[in-house]
Amino acid sequence: MKRAVIVGATSGLGLEVARLLLERGWSIGVAGRRVEALEQLRAVAPDRVRVRAIDVTQSDAPDRLHALIDDLGGMDLYFHSSGIGRQNPDLDPSIELATVRTNGEGFVRMVTAAYRYFRTQGRGHIAAITSVAGTRGMGAAAAYSATKRFQRTYLDALAQLAHREGLRLRITDIRPGFVRTALLNPEVRYPMMMEPAPVARQIVGAVERRRRVVTIDRRYRALVLLWRLIPQCVWERIKWC
Template identity: 40%
Template sequence: MKQVVIIGATSGIGRGLAERLAAAGWRVGAVGRRGALLRELAESAPANILYAEADVTYPAECLQALSELVERLGGMDLCVVCSGTGELNPSLDFALEEPAIETNVRGWTAVVDWAYRRFESCGKGCLAVVTSVGGLRGSGAAPAYNASKAYQINYAEGLRQRAAKTASGVRVVDLRPGLVDTAMARGEGLFWVMPVDRVVDQMLRALFRGRRVAVVTRRWRLVAWLLRWLPESLYLKL
């Protein structure tokens, strides 16, 4: 039986991945801030799901909880980092930006480094990070969120370069969703909001097919391509 740790598993994509992998026979370690939701998740598949209540914005405590969870699981073959937050912030209120910076940059980096080092020491393992198509360009409506996702995209690429240069045996996968029907999708008239189940399906397909970078769902690949190549003079008018 393979073991996976999913950080940010209380809802949305993380919870969907936990449920799907547990149903497929994986031993799942679910991590998140909301204990009641974690208990509910574990009770849905008690033979396959363990959990640890932890907050990535408290790195020392979170890393200790992760290490203890891996021991209880009996190892870790895959680590998926889904934790993230962001707010629309047209007024540029720093109080709204700070949680995105603390969660998506500071806390995210701590748990990603922990997982990579653990896999590196074993000479094998897969680290998957859920970034965003939003990380390809800046956003006037949610500046910190898009900027933090750009940070994650570049950090993951840096880890892939490290793995290639050192022949560490660690595989690093960047899973980039577009808009997904979760609490993170805020605003009026949102474009192509995808159901969680479909996003989870395509993420798992990308993982098991050996992809390094995967934009999900398929229609968002076109959006990602356009965002990447659209001249700034046009992008700023959108």
């Protein structure tokens, strides 16, 4: 039976992915800061769900991850869905630094812990939700877009390191567009909004096919291509980002 640990499974895409993996016969370990939200998953299949409280910004998070892996009896897939982001055109330092702590420091803390675990096993799979926002710097969400670019580059580096070390370790970089989750400000009208359930189905399909990079959905694939073609001097004058 395949075993996955999903960090950031209390809501949004992490929760939807956890539900789908459970439906497809996986055993799952789910983690987040709000354990009560995860207990509902355990009630669905108590013999195949393990729960741990993990805050990725805390130094004990890797130890908690390893305890969850032990509870699960091992790990074949590490799925990272923990992240925060807010529009912050005023550049409130508390918001920017909190974003860096979770999406930067917390991301590195957890993904490297998973990598080191899979290194001892000689094989495994790390999948992480980054974002199309990592394509270009977006002025209304500077720390968010910067940390998402950081995550993408970090995953590139891990994929190269795994190849150099001869590990059978697959990396999947998942880059969705705007998804209707608690991460987004409900007062802002986002273009091409997507619903969590169909996005999660595409994510699980990409993970099961062991894709290296996936942008969700096809509209955003076209948009990202367009963004890359826009000259910097023009990009800096775009008001909606």
